[in-house]
Amino acid sequence: MEKMVFVISFCMLFSFASIEAVQNGSLITHLPGFNGAFPSKHYSGYVSVDEKNLFYYFVVSERNPSRDPVVLWQNGGPGCSSFDGFVYEHGPFNFQEGKPKGSLPTLHLNPYSWSKVSNIIYLDSPVGVGLSYSQNTSTYITGDWQTAVDTHTFLLKWFALYPEFVSNPFYISGESYAGIYVPTLASEVVKGIKAGAKPTINFKGYMVGNGVTDPVFDGNALVPFAHGMALISDDIFKEVEVACGGNYSNPADTCDQKLEKVYSAIAGLNIYDILEPCYHDPKAQQNTKGNTSLPVSFQQLGVTERPLAVRKRMFGRAWPYRAPVKDGIVPLWGAELAENQLHVPCTNDEVATRWLNDAAVRNAIHAQPENVAGPWELCTTRISYYHNAGSMIPYHKQLTAEGYRALIFSGDHDMCVPFTGTQAWTKSLGYKTITPWRSWISNGQVAGYLQAYDHDITFLTIKGAGHTVPEYKPKEALDFYSRWLDGKPI
Structure with missing residues (x-):
């Protein structure tokens, strides 16, 4: 014995x-560009899922690591790195362009980092995105279901490596196309818990910001948004409303002709925040009308079901870039897009690109060099991605019905995934309204509006924010984030 x-x-x-x-x-002991002590421990590296090497950067909470929630963060795309969130949104540092130009950025502590109140994992997923890679490039052909399964496996292995966090409350979060990643992954996690997968993840709920959800609700969101924001006239709105019958997601030819007036009116705007200037990239794809502000991401996120003829008129070529059909499903991203390098419009990603492709930085964060993992790009073209999970509304219905909390938030000046669609689909769940529409306050000022429903699901807007809410409103974002995680009223 x-x-x-x-x-x-x-x-x-x-x-x-x-x-x-x-x-x-x-453990990360130093970061090029930063001089000073880290406010908490940072870890990074790879977790292998079969032949796939998924890269993570883990920031321990600055408040109470043993009790604070663990939050997984994913950016969207599909194909965009979660270092977008780390560098530009709610990571532990603010990045300042290096001087002289072309030198490494300078890093300063971010007073509104989400690590102030939570342990947070930034994950590059699916494989092929950001610093995640595989020697078997056939694994770069993936989709919603495979990504959810792989990320669930990653989480089980990650918690086995960091068992001191397995009892902490766990939340899944993300923005944009993570509106697909988050509910599908949450569903896999719940299935794993029911099946007795070990270690047992203490899953509590999820957050989605400006998230892709449903082709009909998302596709119908633009026209009322543009009208409400005074981007189209009453006359144009009435014309398209009559011609389309309120259905803009898969319109008939007569409706298409009227919608051209809408697309013409919004040409030149920054679709991620209509209040911000659009930084046009001369290398970016332009359509026959010279419009540089209606990118593939807008087509993909808002109106993926449009007829081919309309796609050609809007973007100057067919979407999605001659990629092959697989099992009757057309991929959102095709590997053949690589011949025409993707440029995310209206954005400047030079700081992140310079920092994450520096050999010393990669060595410090335990990432493979470029000759192994490839160059870091904000949004990659090397994956072929299939949207095969359909509408997310059944996922939200099931998850909230089973008692998992949900916060659905929207920057109200985002034209990529307008709040009008998100407000409509959250209401369509049919839950009883617990808190009628009202403002919420941050720093003594109205910061946005919210409506809360039965089954602990809340729809929240952030006044003046664009597609990536914490980038535009960092203080307000930390405010609602910390209150919601702590179970306090927003």
Whole structure:
């Protein structure tokens, strides 16, 4: 008996020693561009899922790591790196362009980092995105279902590497196309819990910002948004409303002709925030009308079901870029797009690109060099991605019905995934209104509006914010984020 106890104790000590060795190997001790002490521990590295090497950057909470929630963050695309969130939105640092131009950025502590109140994992997913890579490039052909399964496997392995966090409340969060990633992953996590997957994840809920959800609701969102924001006249609105019968997501030819007036009116705007200037990239694809502000992301996120003829008129070529059909499903991203490098319009990603492609930075964060993992890009073209999970509304209905909390938030000046569609689909769930439409306050000022429903789902707007809410309104974003995680009223 004593021998058995000794063997078990020895195995446990060996296991803990192995975990500690892995964690120490993942600990970040310095970052090029930053001089000073980290406010909390940072870890990064790869977790292997079959042949796939998924890269994560983990920031320990600055408040109470042992009790604060663990939050997974994913950016969208599909194909965009979660370092977008890390560098430009709610990461622990603010990045300042290096001087002289072309030198490494300078990093300063971010007073509105989400690590102030939570442990947060930034994950590059699916494989092929950001710093995640595979030697078998056939794994770069993926979709909604495979991404959810792989990310769930990643989480199980990650919590095995960091077992001290397995009892913390766990939340899944993301923005844009993560409106698909988040509910599908949440569904996989719940299935894993029911099936007895170990370690047992203490899943509590999820957050989605300006998220793609449903082709009909998303496709119908633009016209009322443009009208409400005074981007189209009453006359244009009435014309398209009559011609389309309120259905803009898959219109008939007569409706298409009227919609051209809408597209013409909004040409030249920054679709991610209509109040901000659009930084036009001369290399970006332009359509026959010279419009540089209606990118593939707008087609993909808002109106993916449009007829081919309309896509050609809007974007100057067919969408999605001659990529092959697989199992009757056309991919959103095609590998053949790589011949025409993708440029995300109206954005400047030079700081992140310069920093994450620096050899010293990659060494410091335990990322593979460019000759192994490839160059870091804000949004990659090397994956072929299939949107095969359909509408997210059934996922939201099931998850909230099972008691998982949901915060659905929207920057109210985003034209890429307008709040009008998000407001409509949250209402369509049919839940009883618990808190009627009202303003919410941050720093003594109205910061937006919210409506809360039964089953703990809240729709919230952020006044003056664009597609990436924490980038535009960092203080207000930390405010609603911390209140919601702590279970306090917003």
